[in-house]
Amino acid sequence: MAQAANPDLEAWLRALVAPAALTELGALGLCVGLAWLLTRLLGSGLGQGGHKSVLFGRRTFDGVLFPLVLLGLAMLARALLMRWLPLAVFKIAIPVLLALLAIRLAVKVLQAAFQQTPLVLRLERSISWLAWGAMVLWVSGLLPLLLDELDQISWKMGEARMSLRTLIEGGLTAALMLVLALWISAVIEARLLRSASGGELSLRLALSNATRALLVFIGLLFALSALGMDLTALSVLGGALGVGLGFGLQKLAASYISGFVILAERSLRIGDNVRLDNFEGRITRINARYSVILSLTGREAIVPNEMLITSRVENLSLANEQVWQSTVVSVAYDSDVNLVMRLLREAALNQPRVLREPEPSVALSAFGTDGLEFTVGYWMADPENGNLNLRSLVNLDILRLLRENGIAIPFPQRVVHTRPA
Numbered sequence: 001m002a003q004a005a006n007p008d009l010e011a012w013l014r015a016l017v018a019p020a021a022l023t024e025l026g027a028l029g030l031c032v033g034l035a036w037l038l039t040r041l042l043g044s045g046l047g048q049g050g051h052k053s054v055l056f057g058r059r060t061f062d063g064v065l066f067p068l069v070l071l072g073l074a075m076l077a078r079a080l081l082m083r084w085l086p087l088a089v090f091k092i093a094i095p096v097l098l099a100l101l102a103i104r105l106a107v108k109v110l111q112a113a114f115q116q117t118p119l120v121l122r123l124e125r126s127i128s129w130l131a132w133g134a135m136v137l138w139v140s141g142l143l144p145l146l147l148d149e150l151d152q153i154s155w156k157m158g159e160a161r162m163s164l165r166t167l168i169e170g171g172l173t174a175a176l177m178l179v180l181a182l183w184i185s186a187v188i189e190a191r192l193l194r195s196a197s198g199g200e201l202s203l204r205l206a207l208s209n210a211t212r213a214l215l216v217f218i219g220l221l222f223a224l225s226a227l228g229m230d231l232t233a234l235s236v237l238g239g240a241l242g243v244g245l246g247f248g249l250q251k252l253a254a255s256y257i258s259g260f261v262i263l264a265e266r267s268l269r270i271g272d273n274v275r276l277d278n279f280e281g282r283i284t285r286i287n288a289r290y291s292v293i294l295s296l297t298g299r300e301a302i303v304p305n306e307m308l309i310t311s312r313v314e315n316l317s318l319a320n321e322q323v324w325q326s327t328v329v330s331v332a333y334d335s336d337v338n339l340v341m342r343l344l345r346e347a348a349l350n351q352p353r354v355l356r357e358p359e360p361s362v363a364l365s366a367f368g369t370d371g372l373e374f375t376v377g378y379w380m381a382d383p384e385n386g387n388l389n390l391r392s393l394v395n396l397d398i399l400r401l402l403r404e405n406g407i408a409i410p411f412p413q414r415v416v417h418t419r420p421a
Contacts, residue, residue, distance in 0.1 A: 004092060005042050006218055007308065012165065016099045016412075018063075023081070023085060024081065024085070024087065024088065024089035024090055025089055027034050027077045027081060028074065028089060028090070028093055030077075031073040031074050031077055032068060034069075034074055035066055035069040035070035036066065038069050039063075039065050039066045039069055042065065043065075062103045062107050062219075063100070063104065063108065064108055067097055067100045067101040068101055069213065070097055071094070071097040071101055072088065074093055074094060074097055075094065077090070078090040078094065081382075095135045095138045098135070099131040099134065099135040100131075101129070102131045103110060103127055103128050103131045103132075105179060105183075106123075106124075106175075107124045108177055109126075109179050109183040109186065110124065110135040110179075125371070130399075144385070147165055148197060150163065150164040150165040150168065151163050151164075151165040153165075159303075159386055160387060172421055174222075177222040178216070179239045180420055181215040181216050181217065181218065182215075184215055185211055185215045185216065188211050206249065206360055207346070208391065213288075215351055228229055236306060238245050251304070251306065252289070255289045255304040255306045256288050256289055256304040256305075257304040258304075258305035258306045258308065258309040258310075259286065259287060259288045259289060259290075259291075260288065261305075261309060262286060262291075262305055262308060262309065263286060268283060268291075268308060268313070268315065269283070269286075269288070270283055270284065270285065270286055271317070272316075273316040273317045273383075273384070274293065274313055274314060274315055274316060275313070275314040275316060276293070276301075276303065276307065276311060276312075276313050276319075277311070279293065279301050280295060280296075280316070281293040281294050281295035281296065281299075281301065282294050282295075284300075286305075288305075289304065289305060289399060290303060290304050290305060291303050291305055291308060308314065311344065316383070321381050321382070321383070322355065322379050322380070322381050322384060323379065323381075323383045323387075324377060324378070324379055325377070325379075325380060325382055325387060325390065325391060326375055326377040326378075326411070327375075327376050327391055327394055327398075328373055328374070328375050328376075328408060329373070329374045329375075329376065329398055329402075329409070330368055330370065330371040330372065330373050330403070330409060331371050331372050331374065331407055331408065331409060331410070332371050332372075332407070332408040332409075333371055333372060333410075335371075335372065335407050335408070336407075337364065337372070339394045339407070340372075340374060340402075340407060341362045341364075343398070343401040343402065343405060343407070344362045344376045344398060345360050345361075345376075346377045346399040346401065347376070347397035347400075347401050348360035348376055348397075349392055350397050351378075351393050351394055351397070353380050353381075353382060353385070353390050354378045354390070354394070355378070355379040355380060355381060356377070358379055360376065360377060360378035360379075360380075361376075361377045362374060362375070362376050363375050363377075369396060370410045370411070370412050370413060371409075371410040371414070376394065376398070378394070
């Protein structure tokens with residue numbers, strides 16, 4: 001077999017240095033220019049681009065569409081030239097373009113679906129080595145020989161005959177189906193989440209997660225079918241999985257179901273300020289299993305969605321953004337009560353963030369041990385700008401006005417009686 005392949009290799013090498021190869025190079029260069037122009041026109045016409053675009057990538061050459069268009073034009077040029085010329089350049093160009101297309105498709109889809117993670121980077125390198133290795137075997141003529149040898153390594157699985165070649169081909173088909181499923185789900189997710197916010201973002205996120213799970217499941221079924229597996233055997237696996245969910249995975253299943261309930265009912269939305277178990281913060285992410293709450297101090301809490309359903313959660317992002325706040329002041333018993341109440345109301349109204357309607361209220365709330373206790377209550381409409389800072393400003397103004405009007409703030413006094421020895 002190796003000797004039979006040598007004349008073909010020698011003929012190809014002679015054709016590669018022949019003058020006709022220049023014609024092939026010119027045709028290939030023309031294909032590159034046309035592919036670049038068509039991709040550029042499509043990108044500008046559709047308004048695509050950016051690092052999240054699988055088809056277009058960051059630049060014209062960086063996406064999947066450019067090698068796809070170039071491969072189509074190269075195959076068309078090969079079909080036209082092979083009628084008049086012995087081909088040599090296109091015997092290399094077609095496998096190279098196929099390998100480039102496979103690498104671009106797998107890498108761009110993985111980046112769009114899973115972002116830049118260490119696992120994705122390792123998969124990208126593995127896919128590149130596999131694609132370029134297959135290209136070298138194809139060009140050198142060793143690929144058919146290798147496939148024949150792999151086909152000889154076979155075994156029986158039930159009634160079906162399996163070989164190492166069919167296993168590899170099935171694995172590649174399965175990988176292709178999963179990549180296509182991830183690509184479609186990434187495109188749908190980008191469309192759904194574009195220009196969405198608040199409750200609409202939560203609902204679209206629920207649809208995106210459900211769509212991705214459904215497409216990956218369908219892709220997995222096609223992948224298993226391509227591997228030659230009997231899908232009826234999955235019924236037994238589904239029953240065992242149901243038993244496992246019923247006993248060992250109750251919490252995990254409850255968190256996933258709770259996540260879809262939260263996103264569908266929109267009881268909690270991305271951007272809401274909530275308090276859960278004395279932890280207060282803003283919801284920044286709602287995933288299928290857990291949600292992320294970011295506090296004002298920069299700490300993040302990863303909360304299983306089951307807790308958000310079964311526990312008491314205070315949603316501080318109300319439909320009515322007006323929030324009531326109060327502070328307590330103690331003055332001496334001999335103070336002018338009317339003057340004190342007027343000064344306390346004035347101190348609250350001196351702050352621009354305090355609402356005039358409803359107006360602040362001042363009440364004599366208690367007769368304290370050391371003095372009269374007044375409660376100053378007021379409303380604000382921007383709690384996201386902070387609560388403590390406004391209370392501090394009101395207290396500072398109260399302290400200033402009381403001192404200017406000679407009203408004393410009593411301090412604790414105790415009378416100590418001593419017995420003679």
